[in-house]
Ligand SMILES: Nc1ccn([C@@H]2O[C@H](COP(=O)(O)O)[C@@H](O)[C@H]2O)c(=O)n1
């Protein structure tokens with residue numbers, strides 16, 4: 001068994017009216033929310049993909065197809081906890097997670113510590129093992145025009 005593995009995840013969701021803006025399990029007050037089959041938590045989806053990638057288990061769409069009504073409106077923290085169980089079943093534990101959310105608005109600085117707490121709890125790790133950052137794209141591109149929000153995540157996992 002490979003003792004340490006890394007994973008990478010990337011996700012994008014469109015910003016629309018009439019939806020909640022849930023990022024890292026935090027419902028952030030904002031004029032627009034994120035569109036998707038689930039609660040569209042772009043950050044948790046990038047983290048799920050990083051963890052799945054680290055243990056070569058495919059991607060989020062393979063495990064939770066967007067055509068499956070069981071996942072309509074689902075809280076992505078449930079998806080993350082399921083992914084962590086799969087990782088444990090494969091004999092691995094989460095090492096650390098570092099993630100970046102990319103958007104002009106909402107401002108995320110005051111919410112990142114709660115996001116880290118949610119992620120650490122769902123991944124069964126200490127808060128020191130999780131980091132969430134935010135950046136803009138200086139008004140450039142689809143994130144710069146606030147058409148959507150992107151997130152990237154990298155993680156390490158290690159064998160039990
Ligand atoms: N949605 C965001 C974007 C950024 N921040 C914080 O602002 C800092 C500067 O952003 P730049 O895009 O100019 O690098 C960034 O480091 C974050 O701390 C934010 O809170 N919310």
Ligand SMILES: C[C@@]1(CO)OP(=O)(O)OP(=O)(O)OC[C@H]1O
Nearest residue numbers: 036037038060061064065066071
């Ligand atoms: C999370 C899932 C669940 O059906 O739905 P979406 O909210 O559309 O999110 P996406 O990042 O496109 O990943 C696909 C699905 O697995």
